[in-house]
Amino acid sequence: MKWSKTAFSIGAAATLVLAGCSSATPPAGGGDSGDDGYTIAFIQGVAGDEFYISMQCGVEEAAEAAGATVTTQGPAEFDPTLQKPVVDAIVGSKPDALLIAPTDVAAMQAPIQAAADAGIKVVLVDTTLDDPSMAVSQIASDNVGGGEAAFQAIQEAHPEGGKVLVVSNEPGISTTDARAEGFEGAVADDSKFESLGVQYSHNDPAEAARIVTAALQKDPDIVGIFAANLFAAEGSATGVQQAGKTDDVTIVGFDAGPAQVEALRNGIVQALVAQQPATIGADGVAQAIAALDGDATEEKIQTGFTVLTAENIDSEGADAVYRSSCD
Template sequence: MKSKRHLVSLAALSAVAVLSLSACAGGGSTGGSTNASGNYNISFIQGVAGDEFYISMQCGAEAEAKKLGVTLNTQGPAKFDPTLQKPIVDSVVASNPSAILVAPTDVTAMQAPLKAAASAGIKVVLVDTTVDDPSFATASIASDNTGGGKSAFDAIKQLNPNGGKVLIMATDPGISTTDARIAGFEESIKADSSFNYIGVQYSHNDPAEAARLMTAALAKDPDIVGVFATNTFAAEGTATGVRQAGKQDTVKIAGFDAGPAQVQDLRDGTISALVAQQPALIGADGVDAAVAALKGETVTKNTQTGFQVLTLENIDTTGKDYVYKSSC
C-alpha cells in the first residue's frame, strides 16, 4: 500500500496470534465407503468456490489427505448461499462418502441436510462455519471469531485514539462466523463511550454491493473514522467504496481475512489492518478429525484455531505466512 502516514503502531496487535489448539478427531461408528485397503473417501464442501480462504483450506486438507493416504474430493457453490450448497450436499450424501468436511452457508437452512448425512452413517466435520445444533457432527473446527472481532476493534481504536463514528460491513445475518465477529466487535465498541457505533450494513457477500453501501454510508456520515469489514468480499468492497469517496486518509478499515486483494489494499494504504485466519490448518485438522473418527479414535469435539493481525509492520515478516493462497 501507500505510505502508512496515519498508521499508529499496531505492533502490539500483531502479537495477538492466538495459537491454534491441536485437533484430535474421532468418535462414533465408521460409515461411508472405503476400499479394501482402508482408503477413506472424504468430500470437502466449501462455503463458496474460488474464495482464497476456502482455496487455502482446500490446500491444507489436500496435503493432510495425501499424508494420511486418503482420497479427498472438493467442490463448492458459486455463491455463499444455502440454496446452492444444499443440492451439492444432497448429491455428495447420495454418493456415500466415508466423511464430509463442510462449511455450512447458513446456521438454519443447512441443519437438516447435514444432520441427514450424519444419520446415514457419514462422519460430518464442520469446518469454519456451523449450524444451530451441531450435536450430530463428529467435530467442529473454526477460528476464534469472537476474539477476532475484538481485535479488529482494538486495531481501529489504536488508529483513532479520539474515537468517532464506526460501522460494520458484513455479509448476511445467519452465518455463524461473521455473526460471532460482529458480536465480538460490538461487545468491545459498546464498552468505549468515545466511539459512536452506527450499526451493520449487509452486502450479501458481493464486493460491488459493499462498495455501494460504503459510498452511501460516507455520503450520509462523512465523518466516519473506522469500518470493520467482516470477511474477504466485504473488505474488498469497503476498500473500493472508501477509495471512490477519496477517504483513504481518514477512514481506517480493519478487515477480516487476508486474500491477495486485501493484502494489496493493506500495502496501498486503503486497509489499515487485517485479521488473518489459518484456513490451511482448519482444513488439515478437519481431515485429521474425519480419519480419526472413521478409525474409532477419540475426538476433540470443538477446536478453535488462531489468527494474526496483519499490518504494514509485519506483512513481510511474521505475517507473511498468514496470507491466503489463490491456488495450491
C-alpha cells in the first residue's frame, strides 16, 4: 500500500500556537477582559482522553491570555448519565460561562438548557445537541469532511475499488454520526466502491473485533474499514488480524492520541484523521468571552484536521499528535 509522503490538512488552520498549560488558570489580568475575572467551566466528554486533554490545554492557554479562571471536569466514561451530575453541580456553582462537549444529543439537552436558563453563557465544543439554540456558539471539527478524508485514504490505498465498512461507537453521538455520514457520502460518489453500512461496537473493542470477523467471513473481499473512534480501531485491527487479512484491508482510524499513534507506527491502522482539539478549546474561550463582553459571536465554527500516515507521522504530521498533559 503506497501513501503520499505529505500530510494534507483540510479546513481551518490552527488559530493559536499553544506553548503549554496547567490544570487550572488563575486570573492574569491586563487584557480587555482581565478586570472582569470571568470564571469558565470546561466539561469534557470524558476525563483522561488525550483529545479532551489537548482541548483543555487550548482552553487554559486562551483563558490565561484573557485573564479568566478555568475549572475542568469530566465524567469517567462518555455517558450522559455520568455527565449530567457534573453539569448540575457546575450550574450550582454559577460560573460565567460553560464550555461543554455533550455526551448525547438528546439526553444532555435539559441539563445544558438549565445552565443557559441560569444565565451561564454556553459554548458547545466538539459535540452538539438536537436543539443547540441556547448556545452562544458551536465549535467542532468538520466531521463530515473527516469522514470524507478517511475514504480518500482508502481510495489511495485501493484505487481498484472494493467493499468498505464503517465501525462506529454508538448512534446518537453527533460527531461520529457525522463522520459516518461523510464517509458513506463519499463512497456513494465512487462507483468502484460498495458500502456495507455502519455497525456499532458500543465502545467495546471485543465487539468491534466480532463485527469485523463476521463481516470478513461474509465478505472476504472487504478492502477498507473506517473506524470512527479509538476502540473501534483497536477492535477492527484485532478482527482483521484474526482473519489473516492484515495485508489486504486498510483500516483508517480517527483521532491521534498516543494509543492511536502507536497503532499507526505498528501498522495496525494505516491512517489516522487527526482533529485540532486545542484550537476548538481556544476558540470556545474566545466565543464565551465575546458573549460575556456583549460582543458578537459566531454561531458555528468548524476546525480542520490532518491525515496522518506512517510516512509523515515523524515529520510534518508530528504537530497534529494529541497531548497527554498540559505540562
